[in-house]
Amino acid sequence: MTTPQKPVRAAGCVLWRRSPSGDGIELALISRPKWGDWSHPKGKLKRGETHGQAAVRETLEETGMTCELGPELPTLRYLVDDRPKEVRYWAAEAIGGAFVSSAEVDRMRWCPPAVARDQLTQERDKELVDALLSALHATGEVR
DSSP: OOOOOOOOOEEEEEEEEOOTTTSSEEEEEEEEETEEEEOEEEEEETTTOOHOOOOOHHHHHHEEEEEEEEEEEEEEEEEEEEEEEEEEEEEEEEEEOOOOSSOOOOEEEEEEEHHHHHOOSHHHHHHHHHHHHHHHHHHHSSO
């Protein structure tokens, strides 16, 4: 009998900002060349770090943006190389910063929610767009 593996613990943000045009919001998506995908910023927790701290740190590292955490969004659970991974997400408003490409993240783009949903590679990440919109409507951040 095999002992179930502990999940890899990670955290991330669905990063958003008010559109510069004043028409709605935009979401930040990152391109990761290692995986050949478009996703939300996320990463593994460091020792002694809370999920919320990891989400803010990873967002800054991958997007160059500082953010303010909002409502927690659904936790995603999936397998990576046959090992369970659990990623807790938050809605997070971008409050400053600028993107600088790196080996890990080579591009970032701001997109309206519908475009972001189409651009995201993984289906599970697309579900977070709807969760973000619902959370922002519920808190009155966006109408």
